[in-house]
Amino acid sequence: MNRRKKHAQLSEFWRRFRKNKAAVLGLILLVLIIGMAVFADLIVPYSKCIEQVGADRLQGPSLKHFFGTDELGRDLFARIVHGSRYSLLIGLATSLMALVVGAILGASAGYFGGVVDNVISRIMDVFMCVPPILLSLAVVAALGTNLRN
Structure with a gap:
């Protein structure tokens, strides 16, 4: 009985998810980016990222270089593809750190309450006032x- 209920909930979730075009598009993009990383x-060898070809400096997009080249003649498409690994790693790491720190602070504030809750709230208010890019x-x-930083 319980297994049947879980299956029904999963199929209901998937049915509703498919109706939302933006969510489906986001899922497709996420799968493509993770696959690319x-x-x-x-997709493209790493040597293309670091190979400097002076004759190919500042080229526009072409069949040889899909996104063109930079001022040192390096292929921008190769650099973006290999850079996606670091972008995903950084995004995942910061999300996990925020989850852990938020859970600890929230649990502490909820459990102890009173002064501890007030201090944590005021410290968080200070951080929330500072724009993220400035921080x-x-x-x-x-x-x-x-x-690492």
């Missing part, structure tokens, strides 16, 4: 520019 080496720039200025 996973199979980056099969990001401050972190980069303080810690330096690298993938």
